[in-house]
Amino acid sequence: MGSLNHKTPLWIWGLVLAAAIALPLFLHARDMDFYVSMLSRMMIYGIAACSLNLILGYGGLVSFGHAAFVGIGAYTVGILITEGFTNGWAGFAIAMGLSALAAAIIGAISLRTRGVYFIMITLAFAQMIYYLVNSIKAYGGDEGLSIKQRSDFGFGLDLKNDVTFYFLVLFVLVLTLVLISRIMHSRFGRVIQAIRDDDVRVDAIGFASYRYKWVLFVIAGTLGGLAGALMVNHQNYVSPNLMHWTQSGILMVMVILGGVGTLTGGLWGALVLLILEDVLAEYTLHWQFYVGWFLLAVVLLAPKGLAGLFRRQAASVTTGGAA
Amino acid sequence: MTGILLLEQALNGLQFGLMLFLLASGLTLVFGIMDMINLAHGALYMVGAFLTAWLVQLTQSFWLGVVLAVMLTAVVGMLLEATLLRTLYARDHLSQVLATFALILIINESVRMIWGSDLALSMPQALSGPVELLPGLRYPSYRLVIIAVGLVIALMLYLLVTQTRMGAWVRAGASNREMAMAMGINIRRLFTGVFGIGAALCAVAGAMLGPLLAVQVGMGENILILAFVVIVIGGIGSVWGAFVGAILVGFVDTLGRTLLPLLFREIFSPQFASAAGPAVASIAVYLLMAVVLFVRPQGLFSGR
Amino acid sequence: MRFPVIKSLLTVSTLAALACAPALAADKVKIGFVSTLSGPSAALGVDIRDAFMLAVKLNGGKLGGLPADVSISDDQFKPDVGKQLFERYVKRDKVDFLTGVVFSNIMLAGLPEAVSAKTIYLSPNAAPSPIAGAQCTPYFFAVSWPNDAYHEAAGQYATNLKVKSAYLLAPNYQAGKDSLAGFKRFYKGNVSGEVYTKLGQLDYSAELAEIRAAKPEVVYTFLPGGMGINFIKQFMAAGLNKDTRLIQPGFGADQDVIRAVGNDMLGVFDTSHWGLDLPNEANKKFVAEFEKEYKRLPTLYAAQGYDTALLIDAAVRAANGKIEDKEAMIKTLKTVKFNSVRGDFRFNTNQYPIQNYYLREIVKDGQGRLVNRIVGQPILANHGDAYVKDCPMK
Numbered sequence A: 001m002g003s004l005n006h007k008t009p010l011w012i013w014g015l016v017l018a019a020a021i022a023l024p025l026f027l028h029a030r031d032m033d034f035y036v037s038m039l040s041r042m043m044i045y046g047i048a049a050c051s052l053n054l055i056l057g058y059g060g061l062v063s064f065g066h067a068a069f070v071g072i073g074a075y076t077v078g079i080l081i082t083e084g085f086t087n088g089w090a091g092f093a094i095a096m097g098l099s100a101l102a103a104a105i106i107g108a109i110s111l112r113t114r115g116v117y118f119i120m121i122t123l124a125f126a127q128m129i130y131y132l133v134n135s136i137k138a139y140g141g142d143e144g145l146s147i148k149q150r151s152d153f154g155f156g157l158d159l160k161n162d163v164t165f166y167f168l169v170l171f172v173l174v175l176t177l178v179l180i181s182r183i184m185h186s187r188f189g190r191v192i193q194a195i196r197d198d199d200v201r202v203d204a205i206g207f208a209s210y211r212y213k214w215v216l217f218v219i220a221g222t223l224g225g226l227a228g229a230l231m232v233n234h235q236n237y238v239s240p241n242l243m244h245w246t247q248s249g250i251l252m253v254m255v256i257l258g259g260v261g262t263l264t265g266g267l268w269g270a271l272v273l274l275i276l277e278d279v280l281a282e283y284t285l286h287w288q289f290y291v292g293w294f295l296l297a298v299v300l301l302a303p304k305g306l307a308g309l310f311r312r313q314a315a316s317v318t319t320g321g322a323a
Numbered sequence B: 001m002t003g004i005l006l007l008e009q010a011l012n013g014l015q016f017g018l019m020l021f022l023l024a025s026g027l028t029l030v031f032g033i034m035d036m037i038n039l040a041h042g043a044l045y046m047v048g049a050f051l052t053a054w055l056v057q058l059t060q061s062f063w064l065g066v067v068l069a070v071m072l073t074a075v076v077g078m079l080l081e082a083t084l085l086r087t088l089y090a091r092d093h094l095s096q097v098l099a100t101f102a103l104i105l106i107i108n109e110s111v112r113m114i115w116g117s118d119l120a121l122s123m124p125q126a127l128s129g130p131v132e133l134l135p136g137l138r139y140p141s142y143r144l145v146i147i148a149v150g151l152v153i154a155l156m157l158y159l160l161v162t163q164t165r166m167g168a169w170v171r172a173g174a175s176n177r178e179m180a181m182a183m184g185i186n187i188r189r190l191f192t193g194v195f196g197i198g199a200a201l202c203a204v205a206g207a208m209l210g211p212l213l214a215v216q217v218g219m220g221e222n223i224l225i226l227a228f229v230v231i232v233i234g235g236i237g238s239v240w241g242a243f244v245g246a247i248l249v250g251f252v253d254t255l256g257r258t259l260l261p262l263l264f265r266e267i268f269s270p271q272f273a274s275a276a277g278p279a280v281a282s283i284a285v286y287l288l289m290a291v292v293l294f295v296r297p298q299g300l301f302s303g304r
Numbered sequence C: 001m002r003f004p005v006i007k008s009l010l011t012v013s014t015l016a017a018l019a020c021a022p023a024l025a026a027d028k029v030k031i032g033f034v035s036t037l038s039g040p041s042a043a044l045g046v047d048i049r050d051a052f053m054l055a056v057k058l059n060g061g062k063l064g065g066l067p068a069d070v071s072i073s074d075d076q077f078k079p080d081v082g083k084q085l086f087e088r089y090v091k092r093d094k095v096d097f098l099t100g101v102v103f104s105n106i107m108l109a110g111l112p113e114a115v116s117a118k119t120i121y122l123s124p125n126a127a128p129s130p131i132a133g134a135q136c137t138p139y140f141f142a143v144s145w146p147n148d149a150y151h152e153a154a155g156q157y158a159t160n161l162k163v164k165s166a167y168l169l170a171p172n173y174q175a176g177k178d179s180l181a182g183f184k185r186f187y188k189g190n191v192s193g194e195v196y197t198k199l200g201q202l203d204y205s206a207e208l209a210e211i212r213a214a215k216p217e218v219v220y221t222f223l224p225g226g227m228g229i230n231f232i233k234q235f236m237a238a239g240l241n242k243d244t245r246l247i248q249p250g251f252g253a254d255q256d257v258i259r260a261v262g263n264d265m266l267g268v269f270d271t272s273h274w275g276l277d278l279p280n281e282a283n284k285k286f287v288a289e290f291e292k293e294y295k296r297l298p299t300l301y302a303a304q305g306y307d308t309a310l311l312i313d314a315a316v317r318a319a320n321g322k323i324e325d326k327e328a329m330i331k332t333l334k335t336v337k338f339n340s341v342r343g344d345f346r347f348n349t350n351q352y353p354i355q356n357y358y359l360r361e362i363v364k365d366g367q368g369r370l371v372n373r374i375v376g377q378p379i380l381a382n383h384g385d386a387y388v389k390d391c392p393m394k
Helices: A010-029 A033-058 A067-082 A088-110 A115-134 A162-185 A187-197 A199-205 A209-235 A245-258 A265-283 A287-301 A305-309 B003-034 B041-059 B062-083 B093-115 B141-163 B165-175 B177-182 B187-209 B219-234 B239-267 B270-295 C003-019 C042-058 C079-092 C104-116 C149-160 C174-186 C205-214 C226-237 C255-261 C281-294 C300-318 C326-335
Strands: B130-134 B137-140 C029-035 C066-074 C097-099 C120-123 C140-142 C165-171 C190-197 C218-221 C245-249 C269-272 C353-364 C370-383
Touching: A010 A033, A010 A162, A033 A162, A033 A187, A033 A209, A033 A245, A033 A265, A033 C079, A067 A088, A067 A115, A067 A209, A067 A245, A088 A115, A088 A209, A115 A245, A115 B219, A115 B270, A162 A187, A162 A209, A187 A199, A187 A209, A199 A209, A245 A265, A245 A287, A245 B093, A265 A287, A287 B093, B003 B041, B003 B137, B003 B141, B003 B165, B003 B187, B003 B219, B003 B239, B003 C205, B041 B062, B041 B093, B041 B187, B041 B219, B062 B187, B130 B141, B137 B141, B137 C205, B141 B165, B141 B187, B141 B239, B165 B177, B165 B187, B177 B187, B219 B239, B219 B270, B239 B270, B239 C205, B270 C190, C029 C042, C029 C079, C029 C300, C042 C066, C042 C255, C042 C281, C042 C300, C066 C079, C079 C097, C079 C104, C097 C300, C104 C120, C104 C140, C104 C174, C120 C300, C120 C326, C149 C174, C149 C218, C149 C245, C149 C269, C149 C353, C149 C370, C165 C174, C165 C205, C174 C190, C190 C205, C205 C226, C218 C226, C226 C245, C226 C255, C255 C370, C269 C370, C281 C300, C300 C326
Parallel strands: C029 C066, C029 C097, C097 C120, C120 C140, C165 C190, C165 C218, C218 C245, C245 C269
Antiparallel strands: B130 B137, C269 C353, C353 C370
């Protein structure tokens, strides 16, 4: 039964969380807010990747269009702020709502197909949304949309402050991980994993696998939209490139890198990939070359992703453990 | 809206479609027979274009440069297959995605390190002028040559697949790999050969399109997606399907890019029309694919 | 369970390593240079960079008497990359000046970062109309021209020629819209077609077919870099140069395009604020040194990059090296005199230039090379821009 047999002891989580809280304060004290901002960006990508892992890893659904949901979330908040609606609670809620709606529609149609056709249809939908948004010149078109300020959540929180923003992102990240963990521990989660292993059998037992997959798809899309809402806030900018199929590809790479079907695989994949990029880009123009070799090495030497390297292989047939 | 305009656009669509076919045919065979998602297929197209640009400069002859580049790319493709890609056949699709995605990065940067981000490639002087097809229609002669090359290669592929023994092996491998192996076909060499041919076809497309578009790093990514759309429409594993799919996509994309903005311009402002027109035209291709999948989920002419 | 601990330790140690950045350096001028250095339009960014660095080199590696520390990055023709680079330069490296960007969309994405960090951006190229008008900011200086200017001059030229029908084409981004708006502002004839293509589009077969069907007297296009090269090559290949006359802004007819297209460019007319043959001392030195150093003739982009360095040099010198006082720096930049390669140079109240715009023709020079030669008197003399009245700056 895979995912959550080996639970990481709570004290390890506590340690990680403490480090995550202490780090920005430490960096801020040394006047290195730039790095705090960089960490926020990595965590946002981590949230997006974890949301993809939900359907990719746990659900076994290879969606090549996940970046579309991130983009929808980002554009929703971006457009709202541009039009003067800066309330963060409302903005984020609407962003998640629209992503959920999009996921509901796309999922309803795509989940009728399987295998490579599912991949292609999700890709097609994402490209359609990409071209549509590209053509909306009022909100920047392919030049992108710059926003003048970040979302306002009240309570005197100034999100322009890098450290404050970091904590918002960390909060959302923790919530996301807890949510995903709860989902996969529940009965729903067990059915999902059974579907991933053999959905015909699940149908035979009496669970409508299509409906379960659809719900999972919508949840993943919603979380993707949440990541997007954070992203447009972080960059004060969003462009249709966010939804291009290569971005979906990058999210997939993060998931596969970090460990398909693990709770924090998406997060680690995002961290490693982005840190690698930033560090290498300092030293050479050709950093993509080295990243490519690294990824290749991971595929060939660590089939279960980086998460698999640090874990004794579970004896069961189903894939990867949890973090 | 004149007939001349329509005819010229139709020719453009045919030209684009034929080049897409070159890419799609290799892709569909690899996918159909080896069951491998190869995202690096577009990178081979780029390598072909760069090699052409470089060799044309070296040899000062366009056609010699093209021929050499095509052969060289085929060799590169076969080496790639024999060393790396072979290990991926047994792996799941996700691993193939990751590995070939990594390959794109490596190949892109390698090309950049060797030749820089772009390389100039001009069409042969003799073909850089127009040909008067009809009174009032002067069509670039180079594009006519592309159409001719595309049709000839399509014919050759058709003959290869249907009339030769290798073609029979390919079709057998596409419909049932285990059975083909059991019948004694040397699957390994067949795969390498198929991959080499696919790479060569990519190189031809890259060489032909190089003078029209720019030879630049990353040129493969955009066309790769369309190639995938083509093989899904046409049916994975079917060369004939790739042909029909490519022509369809070429027409829908090109004619869409002209007709739709024209239509929109009647109704909306020029800036909106010029943005919305191409956008809807691009979507049209994906809509086409979605419709085909809905009606016939395995594609128009499934090889399996 | 070692896994998350190892991961977090890895993360922290990497960041700690990065964090050991060098302490604040002593007196020097730190410049962040972001430009398009790869892809089909790389020639433009490369020219700006090469000319800028040439000026620094000719100055002994200094600007305004202080050692110049120029950090160069490639925006890869992507606005989000450009934005991230701007953010890194202002937030982490805390540069004194930002410069370099070729394309308006990339500059517009990054400019908010510079403004919010109160870092001065000097544009050696992109200078879109919103920033000339209502959205003007003291942190932006256009050292090149207002985006519309070349096109206004071209429109005036078409009017002078009494052209009856013109077909217009530009990419669908701010500079593209500015360009055709500028042309139409001074062109008094009829517009038989106005088309906006995708930025970065390289295959113009569809658009050329439509031009053939529309049969205009003049075709005016604004397609910088690789776009223009492809368009002109395809235009010639389709035989359209026999049916209609092509007028270009300087962007589509300078050395980068000439090198790529070749002899077909002979006889093309274009407009610009600068030419190789402008008869002032600074320009003669610039052209000679550039050709000696880089073995090629400079483009107008290079001239702009060179002028940007000269401006920074003059301003820093006038401020006696006190570059931290941004307000004073801005005042200095606005008024300081320097020997520009274009001759007379002064800023308007919106920090965009007021200058002459000339008609140029592509001819063969004494050595048989294709070059632009200035023809006659300036088409537009001491010309500002149409947006300055919307800018509240004085």
